[in-house]
Amino acid sequence: APILTASEGVAKIFAPGGRPMPAGATFRNAELAETLSWLAEDGARLFLDGDVGQAIVAQSLDLGGYLTAEDLRRYRVERREPLYWRHAGASVALNPPPAASGALIAYGLAYLEALAEAGRALDAMALRAAMEATNQARATHGEGLAARLAGGVLAKEMREAARQPASYRGTTHVSVIDADGNAASVSLSNGEGNGTIVGNFGFMLNNMLGEEDLATDGLHAWREGTRLSSMMAPTIILQSDGTVTALGTGGSNRIRTAILQVAVNLLDHDMSLEAAVEAPRLHVERDGAISFEPGLPEAVQAEFLSLEEKAHAWPERNLFFGGVHATRRRPKGGVEGAGDPRRRGVASIV
Incomplete structure (x- = not known):
């Protein structure tokens, strides 16, 4: 709310009368319409x-x-080929470097494959292990993670780790598939905006250098000519039977774990699109702290809660865990969509 009232121009558009617009109010931005x-x-x-x-x-x-x-x-504008990863017989098209998200999701999928090869069930405990391993890989390999994955360098490391005893903002996404099977997965973000309207054109510049996950050295330490990385992870899954799924989410550093879990629900657990999106989620931070939603098996929740100060049990589904909006087209033409209720997502077939 403070950003939406930070200047007269912003308040005029987003907070007429000095307060942010209430739910159900009609939003109009004539200046932006003219700019477009x-x-x-x-x-x-x-x-x-x-x-x-x-x-x-x-x-x-x-x-x-x-x-x-x-x-x-x-x-x-840089046009890049997706980062492709094979999982459960499907080809998963992910956001390529310099974005970190795609490589981190691919690493999570690869780690889960290693767990399955070691005889582990792909349950909530396996997801926790994969998230912890991904956090460690990000810290260890940084920007080189995608190249090491593509070269198979990390395969042996993951197989060995999998055999060890088990242990413990403002982003918008749209997924579209048309009648011909063309799929588009689009994530975009302006952060919270910088609090000032550009001229009389109806929009704010972003404040992404204030995103600690992206600018770890602080906003004044950004190197000239360097492209900003991103945690956004628009994703398309191409299955061998011709099924196409487009998905993505907002949620800062929870984006990759949300996409990972929905992909596993679809490909490994054969859930419906709606069930895969609405299933309870968990998230593991770099320091090992774990957050989880209700609905996981009681034994799993009890083990997580044994971590005491590093565990946070949410009382209900929450937008903290992202809002995965997805659409899927079957080989014979059937189309379905799922908007995540955590972020009031909607699906529409027209």
């Missing part, structure tokens, strides 16, 4: 050297920022 119309006509040059670009640079200078017109002109 101009964008459709002028394309990227509107932001590179047009009126919007000039307003962005002016705001940055006024607020003591470092963004220049040359920065905008030098920006190039």
Whole structure:
């Protein structure tokens, strides 16, 4: 709420009358609508050297920022091939580097495969082990994790680990599949925004350098010319029988664990799309702290709670665990969708 009232321009759009709009109110942003119309006509040059670009640079200078017109002109969109990972007979298309999310989800899937080979059931305890192992891999291998996965370097390490005794914001996602089976999985985020409207164009710049997971050294330590990584993980699953599933979620560092669990529910437990999305989730932080929703087996919950200060049992499903919005098309044309109730998601077939 403070960001939505941080300046007169922002408050005019998001908090008319000085308070954020209540649930059920109709939101209108005529300035943004006009900006989008101009964008459709002028394309990227509107932001590179047009009126919007000039307003962005002016705001940055006024607020003591470092963004220049040359920065905008030098920006190039990078088109990258997905990071593909095979799991349970399906090809899972993930967000590639420099985004960290795809490699972390692939590592989690690979670790679960190693657990299955070692005779472990893919239950909540296995998910916890996979999340802990993924946290460790991220700390150990960093940006090199995807390359080491692709090269098979970590396979032996994971198989050995799997044989050990078991032990203990603002992102939006849309998944679409059309009648021809074309699938799109789109995640986007502006963070909370920077609290100031750009000119009279109806939008705020993002505040992603304040995301500790992405800018670990602090917002003033970002290196010039370096692309910002992301925890967003738009995902598409291609199964051998022709089934196509598009999914994704918001949720900061819980994004990868939410996607991992829904993918396992679909591919390893053969759940319906709705059941896979609504099933109870857990999340393990880097320090080993575990959070979990109700609905897990009582014995599992008891073991988690034995961790005392490192365990948090949520009383009900919560948006903390992400909001996975998914759609799936079967080989014969049947389409289904599931919006995550944790984030008031909706599904629509038209």
